Amino acid sequence: MTVGKNFADGRGNVAIAYEYGEESRLESRDRPWLTGSNAVGFYRNPNDPEFKPGYTGGASNGIPDRIPTRDVRYNDTAREGGIDVDFDGAPDYIVNSAGQLVPFDIGTVVQPGYSTGGNATRVSDYANDLLPEIKRHVVNFIGHFDVSPALTLFADVKYANNKAFSLGQPSFDYYLLIQDDNPYLPAALRGNGGVLLTRDNFDIGQRGESIERETFRSVVGARGNVSSNATYEISYTFGQSNIRSQYINDVYDDRFLAALDAVRDPATGQITCRANLVPNWTPDQPYASGRYTGAPVTFKPGECVPLNLFGENVASPAAFNFVRANTLDRSRLRQHVATAALSGDFGQLFKLPGGPVGFAVGAEYRKEESRFIPDAIAAQGLTFTNALGRDEGSFDVKEAFGELNVPLLRDVPFFHRLEFGAAARLSDYSTIGNTTTWKVDGTWSPVRDITFNGTYSKAVRAPNIGELFGALSQTFAFITDPCDRAELQNGTQYRVANCQALLSQLGVANPAAYEDGRSTNIPGFSGGNRNLREEEARTWTAGVVFQPRFVPGLTVRADWYDIELSNAINTVTATQLAQLCVDQPTLNNQFCPQLTRTRTPSATAAVGNIVSFTVAPQNVARFSTAGLDLNLNYQVETASVGRFNLRVIGNYLHRLEFIGTPGADVTNRRGESGFRSPKYTVNADLTWQLGAVTLNYGLSWFDKTRRFSNQVTDNNPDIVAPEYLYVKELWQHDIFASVDVTDRFQFFGGVNNVFGQKPELATDTYPVSSVGRYIYAGARVKLPRI
Numbered sequence: 001m002t003v004g005k006n007f008a009d010g011r012g013n014v015a016i017a018y019e020y021g022e023e024s025r026l027e028s029r030d031r032p033w034l035t036g037s038n039a040v041g042f043y044r045n046p047n048d049p050e051f052k053p054g055y056t057g058g059a060s061n062g063i064p065d066r067i068p069t070r071d072v073r074y075n076d077t078a079r080e081g082g083i084d085v086d087f088d089g090a091p092d093y094i095v096n097s098a099g100q101l102v103p104f105d106i107g108t109v110v111q112p113g114y115s116t117g118g119n120a121t122r123v124s125d126y127a128n129d130l131l132p133e134i135k136r137h138v139v140n141f142i143g144h145f146d147v148s149p150a151l152t153l154f155a156d157v158k159y160a161n162n163k164a165f166s167l168g169q170p171s172f173d174y175y176l177l178i179q180d181d182n183p184y185l186p187a188a189l190r191g192n193g194g195v196l197l198t199r200d201n202f203d204i205g206q207r208g209e210s211i212e213r214e215t216f217r218s219v220v221g222a223r224g225n226v227s228s229n230a231t232y233e234i235s236y237t238f239g240q241s242n243i244r245s246q247y248i249n250d251v252y253d254d255r256f257l258a259a260l261d262a263v264r265d266p267a268t269g270q271i272t273c274r275a276n277l278v279p280n281w282t283p284d285q286p287y288a289s290g291r292y293t294g295a296p297v298t299f300k301p302g303e304c305v306p307l308n309l310f311g312e313n314v315a316s317p318a319a320f321n322f323v324r325a326n327t328l329d330r331s332r333l334r335q336h337v338a339t340a341a342l343s344g345d346f347g348q349l350f351k352l353p354g355g356p357v358g359f360a361v362g363a364e365y366r367k368e369e370s371r372f373i374p375d376a377i378a379a380q381g382l383t384f385t386n387a388l389g390r391d392e393g394s395f396d397v398k399e400a401f402g403e404l405n406v407p408l409l410r411d412v413p414f415f416h417r418l419e420f421g422a423a424a425r426l427s428d429y430s431t432i433g434n435t436t437t438w439k440v441d442g443t444w445s446p447v448r449d450i451t452f453n454g455t456y457s458k459a460v461r462a463p464n465i466g467e468l469f470g471a472l473s474q475t476f477a478f479i480t481d482p483c484d485r486a487e488l489q490n491g492t493q494y495r496v497a498n499c500q501a502l503l504s505q506l507g508v509a510n511p512a513a514y515e516d517g518r519s520t521n522i523p524g525f526s527g528g529n530r531n532l533r534e535e536e537a538r539t540w541t542a543g544v545v546f547q548p549r550f551v552p553g554l555t556v557r558a559d560w561y562d563i564e565l566s567n568a569i570n571t572v573t574a575t576q577l578a579q580l581c582v583d584q585p586t587l588n589n590q591f592c593p594q595l596t597r598t599r600t601p602s603a604t605a606a607v608g609n610i611v612s613f614t615v616a617p618q619n620v621a622r623f624s625t626a627g628l629d630l631n632l633n634y635q636v637e638t639a640s641v642g643r644f645n646l647r648v649i650g651n652y653l654h655r656l657e658f659i660g661t662p663g664a665d666v667t668n669r670r671g672e673s674g675f676r677s678p679k680y681t682v683n684a685d686l687t688w689q690l691g692a693v694t695l696n697y698g699l700s701w702f703d704k705t706r707r708f709s710n711q712v713t714d715n716n717p718d719i720v721a722p723e724y725l726y727v728k729e730l731w732q733h734d735i736f737a738s739v740d741v742t743d744r745f746q747f748f749g750g751v752n753n754v755f756g757q758k759p760e761l762a763t764d765t766y767p768v769s770s771v772g773r774y775i776y777a778g779a780r781v782k783l784p785r786i
Contacts, residue, residue, distance in 0.1 A: 003783075014143040023134040025166060028127035031770050033758070037071035039124035040762050042707075042720060044111035044486065051111070051486060059489040064721040068761060072123045074519045075106045075115035077172065077198040080312045082120070084196040085189060089175070089603060091198060093189070094119060095311040101186045111486070113519025121200045130770045132166035150224040160215045167208040171201045171251045171384040174520055175287035175603055176309075182262050183271050184308040196287060197260075203313045204320055205249030207385070212244045229356070230344030236337070243331040250325040251384040252377070253292035255299055257283040259307035259323055273304035287603040290476070290523055292382050298325075325383050327375035334369040354407030354419055361403075367396040370465040381474065389471025389527070397462070401425040416445040427460075431468060432534050435460045451545040459539065463532040463569055467617040470528030476521035477574035479610055482582050484516050490712040490719070491583045492665050498582040502592075506599050508608040516609055524574060524613035533619055537565045553635040558628060565623040574613045580660045589661050590618060621659040628652040642690030651681040668710045673727045673766055678702035692741070696750075698734035702767065707760075727760040730767035749777035 004015030028034045048063045049055045076082065082091025082104055091104040096119075107118025114123070137160070144154040176197040178185055189195055221235030258275040261283065265272045275281040275296060283293045305322040308315045341362030350356075372391035381387035403423040409415040420442040427435045439457035482491055483499035503511035543559035572580060572591075581592040596612040598605050605611050630650040637643050656669040656677050669675045681702040688695045704726040706713050713719060736750035752774040757767075764770050 008145070012143070012145040015141070017138075017140045019136070019138040021134070021136045021138075023131065025129055025133040026131035026771065027129050027167075028124070028764070031130070031764070031772075034127055034764055034770065035124055036122065037124075039072070039122070039127070040068050040070055041072050041123065042066040042724070042762055043069040043072060043114055046108070046110060060716060060718045062718055064724075065486070065716065065719050067721070068724065069110055069116060071116050072110065073107060073115050073118055073120040074123060074200075075109060075113060075118065075120050076519060077121050077174070077200055078104065078119060079121050079125070079200050079202050080119075081197050081199040081309050083186075083189065083310070084175070084198065085192055087196060087603075089196075091120075093186075095186060095314075097312070099311060099314075101188055112515055112517030125200070125202065126169050127764070128168040129166040130764060132164040134162065134164050136160065136162045148224070150226075152223050154219075154221055154223065156217075156219040158215070158217045160213075162213045162215075163210065164213075165208065165210045167206040170206050170249070171204060172199065172521075173201070173288060173291070174198045176260060177285055177287060178309075179261065179263075179274075179284070181264075182260075183264050184262055184306075184310050186310060197309060199309055201251070203315065204251060204324060207250055208248045210246045210248070212246075213241055214243075215239070215241045226342070226344070227348065229347045230342060232340070232342050234340045237335070237339075238337075239333075239335040241331075241333040243333075245329040245331070247327045247329075247375075247378075247385060248324075250327055250378070251323050252298050252325045253382055253384065254283075254294070254296045255304065255325075256307070256323045256384075257285060257291060257293065258296060258299070258304045259319055260309055262306035262308070271306050273306050275304045276302050290521075291384065292380075297380070297382055298377065325377065327378045327383060327385070329372065329374050329378075329388070331372045332370070336367045337364065338366075339364045352407055352409075353412070354410040354417065357407070358405035359403065360401075362401055364399045364401070365396070366399070367394065368465060369394040370469070372471075386476065387474040389473045391466070391469055391471045391528075393465045393469030395429060395431045395462075395465065395468075397427050397429045399425055399427045414446045416448045417451070418444050427462075429462050429534075432462055432532075435462065435534055449546065449548050451547075452543070453545070454540070454542045456540045457538070459537045460534045461537075461569070462534045463529075463617065466528060467532055467569060467571075468528050468530055470526070470616075472525050472527035472614075475524050475526045475615070477524060477613070478519075479522050479574050479578055479613070481516040481610060482579045483511070483514055483608070485513055486515075488512075489716045490708075491579060491715070492711065494585055494665075495582050498584075498587055502582065502587060502597070503608045506597055506608050511608075514608055516606075518605070518609065520604070522574070522610055522613065524615065526571075526615045529616045529618060532569060532617060533567055535565060535568045535619065537563055539563045551634075553637070555631075555633045557631040560626070560628050562626040563624070566621070567619040568621075568623045569617050570620045570623075571615055571617045574615060577613060577615055578610060584661050584664050589664075591660070621661050621664070622657075624655060624657045624659075625653070626655040628654065642688055645687045645689075646684070647687075648682065648684045650683075653677060653679050653681075670710070671705050672709055673705040673707055673760075673763075674709060676705075676766070678705050678730075692739055694736075694738045696734075696736040698736070700730060700732040700734075702730045704729050705767075724761070727763070727767060731755075731757055732768055744782040746780040747777075748780070749775075751775050 002015060002017040004013065006013050032038055043066060044051055045064050045067045048065055050059065050061060050065065076090060078091060078094050080094045080096065083093040084090060085092045093101055094104050096102050105118040107115035107120065109115045139159045141157040144152055146152045178195050178197050180190055180192065180194045217239040219235055219237045221233060223231065223233040225231050258273050261274045262271055263274045265277065282295050285293050305319045307319040307323060339362065341360060343360035345356035345358045347356030370391065370393055374388040374390060377383060378385055379388060405419060405421045407419040409418040422440045424438040437459050439455060441455040443451060443453045445451040480487060482495060483503060488496050488499060500511045503514055508514055541559055541561045543557065546556040548554060577591055577594055581595055594614045595610055598609055598611045599607060601607050632648040634646045653670055658667045658669060669677055671677060671679050684699045686697045707725060707727050708719055713725065733754040734750065734752045735754055738746055738748035740746045753768065753772060756773040759766055759768060759770055
């Protein structure tokens with residue numbers, strides 16, 4: 001809704017707009033193909049001898065390494081609690097929904113850590129929400145007042161409140177020690193000296209987050225004419241965002257470990273917590289990792305409520321409430337910008353054959369501040385969620401800039417228009433010091449129908465506050481070990497030798513047969529990097545614009561671009577970090593020191609396994625891309641059947657490459673689904689308008705992309721069967737219609753993804769989201785003047 005008014009004989013204007021929007025959650029369970037036994041993933045082919053002991057044939061034997069597999073489960077854990085009685089790390093029993101102690105059914109093992117069938121926890125159970133619930137309020141105010149031709153005052157104020165809520169994964173535990181005197185322990189298992197319990201805690205609740213973001217932004221300033229050939233503008237911008245992040249269904253570590261250590265009170269015979277009876281109690285958990293195991297902090301003796309973890313949803317509501325934790329993080333982002341600029345031309349002094357020389361000069365000061373305050377309990381590592389550190393940082397930058405546009409010739413033979421331009425910006429950052437950016441460009445139209453243009457530029461991006469000052473915080477990740485024997489062929493030419501050297505140093509007897517059979521999250525750290533420098537891009541473009549007089553209404557533009565980004569700031573995932581470590585020419589690189597592999601076997605890791613990692617932004621060597629952008633617009637006016645407008649935007653991606661370290665092999669990312677980098681992309685719109693009626697048809701298309709990386713596919717051509725090698729093309733069709741009932745009232749509506757294209761097999765967002773067909777309708781009303 002927008003309301004506005006002119007005043008002072010049109011010299012002033014004010015307008016205010018309000019918008020409210022609401023979107024419901026989309027859960028994975030709302031899409032049957034992502035839920036339960038219907039969910040599909042690509043896992044090892046049990047008929048491929050390559051993964052069987054004693055195989056000596058080639059890695060690429062023509063038999064697909066991975067096949068589509070349904071009902072995949074983590075075979076070392078269960079929602080009811082997988083009970084390990086012989087302490088070998090594998091569950092032996094569960095307590096089923098009828099309260100009976102039954103054998104744990106591992107199902108059919110498809111690869112280390114994963115099975116099909118059985119009674120372990122399904123991988124699909126861990127699917128997060130596809131879309132959050134969103135509620136937003138947005139208010140905009142704009143106004144200006146013309147004091148004189150030399151002075152116009154203006155203001156622009158915006159307030160937005162956005163709330164988002166979504167649910168994700170529950171907490172989970174591996175190898176919890178349950179003592180032999182625990183009264184919840186099934187009677188048939190007592191006398192064993194205790195058991196180990198591995199469990200997915202869905203009954204405690206899926207962890208969720210409710211994020212509220214309040215944003216305020218204001219711009220005030222003045223502009224006006226200095227002369228008939230020059231104008232000025234000065235402005236001040238203030239912006240601030242306050243973010244409240246509330247997390248639900250987290251778990252207090254000290255309460256959880258105390259509550260599961262249940263005993264009978266000898267005085268009453270009732271089940272209670274050992275922590276309520278034993279002074280100075282601390283958890284006895286020699287095998288579990290990731291949870292706080294110190295003295296209780298969040299409760300006092302006598303307050304603990306015992307928790308039964310043998311079976312799903314068998315614990316009391318009081319026990320669940322005792323261990324659940326809701327936490328709150330707070331963030332604030334703030335920005336100040338002061339700008340002054342003068343622009344115009346030198347027409348009062350001189351003119352070139354093509355016209356007056358245009359110019360713009362100015363200066364800007366910008367300061368940015370960021371602060372993150374984690375929940376006091378979570379920051380101490382007292383909950384299941386990651387322990388986050390407090391972040392706080394700021395920087396300022398002073399800049400001066402200038403630009404020239406020089407029209408050399410106009411309206412002479414072979415030079416309908418000839419001009420060139422140049423621009424430069426000098427910056428002084430409080431963090432990285434001085435930087436310079438610049439651009440030169442040129443335009444030539446031999447005749448009015450065709451124009452050639454080109455640019456060459458240098459641009460820089462300074463690291464932001466989070467990249468520089470982010471505190472070292474706890475994180476967890478699933479890591480596919482690149483040195484696993486099933487992954488060796490999926491890397492560069494250096495992987496095999498590097499993995500051989502790396503694992504041998506750690507004491508692995510036969511590195512060629514090494515396997516990482518874990519399906520557990522690995523703890524690590526993430527944070528900022530104060531040693532970051534600016535990243536630098538060198539770009540050149542060359543283009544042509546065709547507007548033929550003999551086809552009125554047609555404009556065709558083609559632009560070739562070539563971008564080289566050096567010292568690029570990039571934060572890799574934990575798996576990418578592990579891959580980059582062993583895919584470089586040597587192990588002496590910037591990635592390997594960020595990983596820790598163990599020399600000592602334990603209940604949770606074998607020799608050679610990755611047990612910790614640190615991910616942080618780094619200035620990697622180089623990104624490079626090149627391609628062709630094509631734009632076509634054709635408008636036809638008819639006397640009787642209305643107006644037609646066709647708009648087509650296309651892209652040809654010629655190159656997308658990454659080099660991890662100087663001297664390393666080039667990694668080609670073009671055509672990979674993981675980088676969403678199809679070779680060809682087209683977006684088209686056809687609009688027809690006749691009187692009060694408007695119809696629009698839209699098409700979004702891009703070509704097929706490889707399911708796995710180019711590196712994996714090239715080195716391992718039988719990674720999957722040929723029919724699964726590529727992810728299908730995007731074909732999304734949209735329609736829109738509107739009718740102007742009166743000049744103040746309009747109906748509109750449409751359908752996005754008309755034919756309901758679904759995501760590709762084993763994905764939930766590619767090449768199209770899981771939202772599916774989307775229907776909308778509405779009305780626009782213009783109220784009488786106020």
